[in-house]
Amino acid sequence: MKTNETATQLLDAAQSLIQERGYNAFSYKDLAATVGIRTASIHYHFPSKSDLGVALMERYVQDLTGALAAIDQKTRSSKSKLKSFIKLYTETERRGAICLCGSLASDRETLPPSLQKAIAQYLQQSERWIAEKIQEGVKHGELGFRGKPADAAATLLSSLQGGLILSRARGGGSLLTTVQRVFFETLEAA
Amino acid sequence: MKTNETATQLLDAAQSLIQERGYNAFSYKDLAATVGIRTASIHYHFPSKSDLGVALMERYVQDLTGALAAIDQKTRSSKSKLKSFIKLYTETERRGAICLCGSLASDRETLPPSLQKAIAQYLQQSERWIAEKIQEGVKHGELGFRGKPADAAATLLSSLQGGLILSRARGGGSLLTTVQRVFFETLEAA
DNA sequence: GTCTATAGGCAGATAGAC
DNA sequence: GTCTATCTGCCTATAGAC
Numbered sequence: 001m002k003t004n005e006t007a008t009q010l011l012d013a014a015q016s017l018i019q020e021r022g023y024n025a026f027s028y029k030d031l032a033a034t035v036g037i038r039t040a041s042i043h044y045h046f047p048s049k050s051d052l053g054v055a056l057m058e059r060y061v062q063d064l065t066g067a068l069a070a071i072d073q074k075t076r077s078s079k080s081k082l083k084s085f086i087k088l089y090t091e092t093e094r095r096g097a098i099c100l101c102g103s104l105a106s107d108r109e110t111l112p113p114s115l116q117k118a119i120a121q122y123l124q125q126s127e128r129w130i131a132e133k134i135q136e137g138v139k140h141g142e143l144g145f146r147g148k149p150a151d152a153a154a155t156l157l158s159s160l161q162g163g164l165i166l167s168r169a170r171g172g173g174s175l176l177t178t179v180q181r182v183f184f185e186t187l188e189a190a
Numbered sequence: 191m192k193t194n195e196t197a198t199q200l201l202d203a204a205q206s207l208i209q210e211r212g213y214n215a216f217s218y219k220d221l222a223a224t225v226g227i228r229t230a231s232i233h234y235h236f237p238s239k240s241d242l243g244v245a246l247m248e249r250y251v252q253d254l255t256g257a258l259a260a261i262d263q264k265t266r267s268s269k270s271k272l273k274s275f276i277k278l279y280t281e282t283e284r285r286g287a288i289c290l291c292g293s294l295a296s297d298r299e300t301l302p303p304s305l306q307k308a309i310a311q312y313l314q315q316s317e318r319w320i321a322e323k324i325q326e327g328v329k330h331g332e333l334g335f336r337g338k339p340a341d342a343a344a345t346l347l348s349s350l351q352g353g354l355i356l357s358r359a360r361g362g363g364s365l366l367t368t369v370q371r372v373f374f375e376t377l378e379a380a
Numbered sequence: 381g382t383c384t385a386t387a388g389g390c391a392g393a394t395a396g397a398c
Numbered sequence: 399g400t401c402t403a404t405c406t407g408c409c410t411a412t413a414g415a416c
Contacts, residue, residue, distance in 0.1 A: 006400095218410070
């Protein structure tokens, strides 16, 4: 897939707009203006807005899979893997954006089922991966934590998603750094 | 304010719709259908959609203030106060809804400044109250926690907001119970 | 306070030329 | 693949009768 293909540009533009304004607040007109074509041309690539949304979330899930694989390869310790994961969110925070899933979750009831499914998949995959790393860390003695890894994973992911919301409401700052610190205190405290 | 006044009914309907579908996905037509009047009549109570949004968030902040005051009066220990606060969120979770602020945060860039301000106020007020309770709990020896109360407060609120999103994406369940458990483990572990 | 009627604009989407 | 032209429907909002 060439990165300059129109379809890719459209997905990029849509992702930014959704993360900034929400699914129901962006239009083909916005996309057309950004990419530099007419609205009718967008329908050639994505017949309906739902099609675009589904394609976007599919790409988002694939990107996640790639990012997690990259972290697993590059990094050694479970703790630094978790930190790399959190970094994905701090980068989003710095952009003043929120997660695509978090944004779509608000509009959930207006979304097609296939899109709802992709959102759930993204979050589940993240959660499982986190739980895995926590479990590994405990096993190898890197992390001292007595609770269920799955519980800590769900809590961490929640606080990252919610942290992006709070951070944006505050108008900036680095709330996620705090979230990370508190998270590791939890893991090491037990 | 009589609870059956049309304005109140409109706010109630709008709040439900926003929590279910997002700010940009509900219309005066939806409200009209719910309340049983015509769209034009809504403009008598709330000239513009922004006016409605602002009034709604103002009421939401007032409700919060009332709820926090009620908790402070009724309950004794800091820990049970915090549990009562979390219960506000578990009730939202049970309804399959997310926080009004969380929902509006996605559409933030499309909202009038006064509305953005109200969102920030709601979250700030929550955060401060939580931090206060944690500080009290530590002072009275109820909670063992060495970090900054403000940090734990920001993290808890983040995980509650995010937890509502994850919970909805999962299609139900009681994720917030898990979040609560992990939170108190953190506070008592240190 | 609520109604009917209507305005003006934008939404997503389609047909067919190039 | 992108265009122009056009459709239909919904949106917020207003005017004015009751």
